[in-house]
Amino acid sequence: MRLSAFEIGCVRGNRYIFQKLSFAVGAGQCLLVHGPNGAGKSTLLRVIAGLLPISSGRLNLEGGDTDQTLGEQAHYFGHQDALKSSLSVRENLSFWALYFGGVAEAVEKALESVGLAPLSNLPAAHLSAGQRRRLSLARLLVSERPIWLLDEPTAALDTAAQDRLTELMRAHLGRGGIIVAATHGPIGLSDAQAIRLGAR
């Protein structure tokens, strides 16, 4: 499996957020996207997720499931946590597990692995910012999708949770997955390639 972009550009509000951007990531590889605020890191991830159209260039996934779009094979982990405050931690995660075609058994395991199992009956309204982020992260684990798109995944996480995230990312890469992560700091993966987007 190989995700490649050839000179892609994205226009928003009559100007290029980025243009002539090329990269290629293979199975088991991680691409880090660096750049100052407003450089288009989040836009790039949303373009790969299929939530924004590309204005020029080509974006291909070789070796994926041809019946599904690129977005349907990707998990998008953005700034918004997609949690409902009035549902419990378990209800929030179970819904996404079932909606993404995962199995209910995966929910307990995922909660365990992000350290939220003791809080599973608590309404999500009572969670702290970091805990909400971890619950959102657990969504990547309840259903199998080969591409992870992570937008500043370490934001609001404590150091222990950041280490856990790095482990989860390594495990995903070990299974032959692809990760594209927008990040400011180091993420703990030594062999990742990196691209830098310029400021506008």
Next chain:
Amino acid sequence: MIPLSALLIRDVRLALRVGGGALMGVLFFMTVVAIVPFAVGPDLALLHRIGPAILWVGALLASLLTLDRLFAADHEDGSLDLLLMARTPLELAIVVKALAHWLTTALPLVGAVPVLALFLDLESRAAAAVALTLLVGTPALTCIGLIGSALAVALHRGGLLLPVLVLPLTVPVLIFGVSASNAAIGGPVPFGAPFTILIALSLASLVIGPFAAAAALRHGAE
């Protein structure tokens, strides 16, 4: 089917929990209908005559009130992005969301009609007629409202846009809903004609609404 039933359960749960829309719609409906007799005055004959119309207007406004949040809540917390990326077609997800909305907000309105009919001096036959026309007419209100709700998200305008867009489109539903109720009570027209048109309006909007709303949401994500 599992993803869709999970979505239905989630939306019903959200509507029934604290801060959900289920109670808000029916309370608003009761408020509107309960204050009309005070405004009209103690003229039982007049109330009796305009009763079905008041119930229909109240139900229309109550369903508009709750439709506002149908997609806006999912848009604000990022759930909509994930629904767009799911393998389940967006159109089906929208049908299920509409069903959950109808079950939790429109069905209670139908249930409240027999109680509110007492306020308006409607006998049981008239109350049953209004309840029946609301039962078959509210799906049309929900499905037309879907389009407005999705456009409000797509255009990043909430609040006033929804009633301005949706109300004109719901006028036929209102006309045939009220005339079917009046026909059942003993109006000049036979009951069958307006009632079947009401059913046709519901079925047509059930087909058009989800596709139009999905198109609006996909465009809005861009």
